[in-house]
Amino acid sequence: MSHTSHAAGHLTPGALGHGQIPFSAPGTPSNHPSTIGFIGVGNIGGSIAKNLAVHSAAHKFGAHNFVIFNRTKAKAEKLISDVEERLAANGGIISIKVADTVDEVVEASDIIIVSTNSDDSSVTLAKQVVELIKAGKPRHRIIVETSTLYPTTAGQLDSILTADHNTRFVAAPVFGAPQAAKEGKLILCLAGDYSSKKKIAYLLVPAAARKCIDLGGNVEKVAAFKLLGNSFIVGALELLAETHTFAEKIGVGSQAFHDLLMDLFPAPPIAGYSKRILTDDFDASAGFHIDGGLKDVHHMQRLATEHEVPVPIIDLAQQHLLTAKALNAVQPSYKKLENQDWSSLVSAARVSAGLNPFDSSSHRTGPVPEPDAEEE
Numbered sequence: 089m090s091h092t093s094h095a096a097g098h099l100t101p102g103a104l105g106h107g108q109i110p111f112s113a114p115g116t117p118s119n120h121p122s123t124i125g126f127i128g129v130g131n132i133g134g135s136i137a138k139n140l141a142v143h144s145a146a147h148k149f150g151a152h153n154f155v156i157f158n159r160t161k162a163k164a165e166k167l168i169s170d171v172e173e174r175l176a177a178n179g180g181i182i183s184i185k186v187a188d189t190v191d192e193v194v195e196a197s198d199i200i201i202v203s204t205n206s207d208d209s210s211v212t213l214a215k216q217v218v219e220l221i222k223a224g225k226p227r228h229r230i231i232v233e234t235s236t237l238y239p240t241t242a243g244q245l246d247s248i249l250t251a252d253h254n255t256r257f258v259a260a261p262v263f264g265a266p267q268a269a270k271e272g273k274l275i276l277c278l279a280g281d282y283s284s285k286k287k288i289a290y291l292l293v294p295a296a297a298r299k300c301i302d303l304g305g306n307v308e309k310v311a312a313f314k315l316l317g318n319s320f321i322v323g324a325l326e327l328l329a330e331t332h333t334f335a336e337k338i339g340v341g342s343q344a345f346h347d348l349l350m351d352l353f354p355a356p357p358i359a360g361y362s363k364r365i366l367t368d369d370f371d372a373s374a375g376f377h378i379d380g381g382l383k384d385v386h387h388m389q390r391l392a393t394e395h396e397v398p399v400p401i402i403d404l405a406q407q408h409l410l411t412a413k414a415l416n417a418v419q420p421s422y423k424k425l426e427n428q429d430w431s432s433l434v435s436a437a438r439v440s441a442g443l444n445p446f447d448s449s450s451h452r453t454g455p456v457p458e459p460d461a462e463e464e
Contacts (some may be wrong), residue, residue, distance in 0.1 A: 094188040108299030125197030133203030135269035143295035145180025154184040196222040207241040238310035252325035256284040259307035261314035276300040279310035326405040364431040372429035381430030408436035
């Protein structure tokens, strides 16, 4: 079990790279590169896999091997094609292949990086993985879970997976939008077995993340930390929805308000979601699906209830997310968002203000032009 407590590491200032890892450097690299398996390669997991593979190909101690599994096999195949295209342009050779089953990933891998869309899926997968491990040849493995989970679920995964004494578990949720993931600028949060965290930190920074934060040995703590960060983001999204709608109704216009925000609060989440609202970009293909947002918000509300903390902004965001789903569901089929992003919660604020929920062009306003001097 990896519940031994460690104090959170102190991040050292410095440029992008190993200066942002709160651990000492690992031992001399082995001449036998690890095989790294990925289970689940969505918007975030897929970018982590691609960046890590390309970075590994240029590693002076020898590239790692990669094996990729995704329920939709075409996504895994597209990922490998993208990696091969980048390697052809930049140079480098690695071994990377698609697995047909989870069994193949478990059998081949020393490190398995997992990304799922629900707590139940993570628990089911962990039980499957540990049974495959027990049935196979003993070897040391690190299982890395990057999903956003409820804290007790993270603890449950730790118990399930470390029932095999050769297996170590690291909870490693990340902060960052899909674009940040593509650019290798995620923030990696870690908890679990200390030596395993060290390996994962040096594996992923700077290949796939720009820094990491160590939350110690308790994996439930890092899961709570991730929910805390997401609660701020959804609260900011709720405020953006309200103020953009306010800007339209009073005649200032969203563009002027967006420009002001870029001067005052140019942080990536604010900039990204403000731009989505401004341009009615509610497609989650490069964002965060509204169902995932509702799942996270439910976790936030549950955690707040357990600790008797009022979270009225989160409660309001949950209501507006549900309203946004309902508004989209009754749209004509040719207008319906098939992959609805959670930033579409602005539709609830717009409807409450008498505006079109998803098409701001129908009500867009801007500064009233000054009259020409001749007209005066």
